[in-house]
Amino acid sequence: MFTLVAMLLSLGISADGAGAMDAMNEISQDYVKLVLGMGRHDADYVDAYYGPEEWRKEAERAALDLATIIGKAGELSKKLAELDTSSLDAMGKQRHLYLTKQIKALTARAEWLSGKKMTFDQEAERLYDVKPPEFGEDHFKKLAAELEKALPGEGSLTTRLEAYRKRFIIPPDKLDKVFKAAIEEARERTGRHMELPSGESFVVEYVTDKAWSGYNWYKGKAHSLIQVNTDFPITIDRAVDLACHEGYPGHHVYNALLEKHMVTGRGWLEFSVYPLFSPQSLIAEGSANFGIDVAFPGEERMAFEREVLFPLAGLDPAGVDEYYRIMELVRKLSYAGNEAARNYLNGTWDREKTIQWLVDYALFSRDRAGQRLKFISKYRAYVINYNLGQDMVAAWVNAQGGTADQSAERWKVFERLLSGPMLPSNLEL
Numbered sequence: 001m002f003t004l005v006a007m008l009l010s011l012g013i014s015a016d017g018a019g020a021m022d023a024m025n026e027i028s029q030d031y032v033k034l035v036l037g038m039g040r041h042d043a044d045y046v047d048a049y050y051g052p053e054e055w056r057k058e059a060e061r062a063a064l065d066l067a068t069i070i071g072k073a074g075e076l077s078k079k080l081a082e083l084d085t086s087s088l089d090a091m092g093k094q095r096h097l098y099l100t101k102q103i104k105a106l107t108a109r110a111e112w113l114s115g116k117k118m119t120f121d122q123e124a125e126r127l128y129d130v131k132p133p134e135f136g137e138d139h140f141k142k143l144a145a146e147l148e149k150a151l152p153g154e155g156s157l158t159t160r161l162e163a164y165r166k167r168f169i170i171p172p173d174k175l176d177k178v179f180k181a182a183i184e185e186a187r188e189r190t191g192r193h194m195e196l197p198s199g200e201s202f203v204v205e206y207v208t209d210k211a212w213s214g215y216n217w218y219k220g221k222a223h224s225l226i227q228v229n230t231d232f233p234i235t236i237d238r239a240v241d242l243a244c245h246e247g248y249p250g251h252h253v254y255n256a257l258l259e260k261h262m263v264t265g266r267g268w269l270e271f272s273v274y275p276l277f278s279p280q281s282l283i284a285e286g287s288a289n290f291g292i293d294v295a296f297p298g299e300e301r302m303a304f305e306r307e308v309l310f311p312l313a314g315l316d317p318a319g320v321d322e323y324y325r326i327m328e329l330v331r332k333l334s335y336a337g338n339e340a341a342r343n344y345l346n347g348t349w350d351r352e353k354t355i356q357w358l359v360d361y362a363l364f365s366r367d368r369a370g371q372r373l374k375f376i377s378k379y380r381a382y383v384i385n386y387n388l389g390q391d392m393v394a395a396w397v398n399a400q401g402g403t404a405d406q407s408a409e410r411w412k413v414f415e416r417l418l419s420g421p422m423l424p425s426n427l428e429l
């Protein structure tokens with residue numbers, strides 16, 4: 001015992017700190033098994049798992065019902081709350097907070113699956129550790145008026161945007177070539193600034209009939225399956241967006257870095273499972289979207305689009321700058337989608353009113369608005385993770401010195417964000 005204490009002290013860890021860590025390792029195991037247990041009730045819940053296979057089997061055998069899961073999650077929360085964390089270092093304390101919030105989210109999702117009603121904002125707070133901002137119609141009217149100036153002409157703004165975007169659709173037979181070129185470039189750029197885990201790899205698949213446009217399925221051992229939904233025509237901006245968001249330095253890299261630093265490096269097995277409806281998703285989606293700007297800042301993206309992707313897709317590169325200026329204005333309108341979700345899920349608006357709002361302010365065609373409503377119904381308050389997540393990650397990275405003019409520092413700060421137990425509330429400035 002003495003030797004152990006002496007050894008721990010020489011490592012700068014107190015015996016109590018080790019005790020608290022042991023307790024958290026146990027809680028972590030139980031938490032992973034509860035997440036796996038949720039998979040039986042919610043097919044979308046377990047987004048990735050590459051921990052011990054035995055735990056998966058154990059969860060299957062246990063076949064816990066929701067009430068039992070809620071009860072067990074409550075016990076874990078209590079254990080965490082009662083744990084003396086005073087001797088833990090900063091990372092240990094952050095782990096404690098991380099487990100606390102992830103379990104809070106698990107409880108909320110299990111309660112919702114059991115029929116408990118939650119407003120959009122309650123769901124955002126309990127599942128994603130964030131209070132989403134609210135914007136009124138005037139806000140979107142002003143943004144739409146800016147876009148009106150950029151896209152003058154007859155008919156509604158939505159119709160004009162739709163017609164304009166048609167000029168930038170990637171012909172289906174060129175899709176794979178364009179995507180592969182974008183992914184290769186994103187990977188090369190990321191590899192220049194981050195040490196990617198050795199042997200990291202991915203495969204790309206084209207699928208149909210999904211509620212999303214792209215998806216990264218992380219398989220462990222730094223391997224991902226990236227799926228692209230071809231239900232709707234795909235415009236050229238989606239190539240770099242998707243390459244970065246799903247791949248480099250987005251989801252694929254985030255998962256691989258967590259595996260390397262948290263799971264392999266520290267043995268913190270709570271990171272071997274990724275529950276979709278949890279605070280981790282705000283970090284995941286926010287960083288995946290912001291990662292586009294990190295890998296392809298402003299003019300660099302324009303140059304790559306002009307010189308490589310537009311010619312590969314057989315599109316006229318003369319339109320590059322204008323197209324991306326317009327797309328940036330459209331991005332600002334994406335918060336209109338959050339208001340649609342808030343009002344639809346709270347029951348304030350019916351289906352027709354929500355679709356009309358999505359057409360008028362998020363500028364979706366009616367078809368796409370219908371698809372978006374399907375996404376909202378399935379993923380609910382999850383929608384905030386993309387735009388709010390992106391804006392929160394961007395503000396945080398900038399505040400840490402990773403501003404657009406400090407490229408090397410930006411990559412360093414961004415890598416730090418992707419490598420540890422970061423929570424949305426940690427990003428608040």
Ligand SMILES: [Zn+2]
Nearest residue numbers: 245251285288
């Ligand atoms: Zn994503």
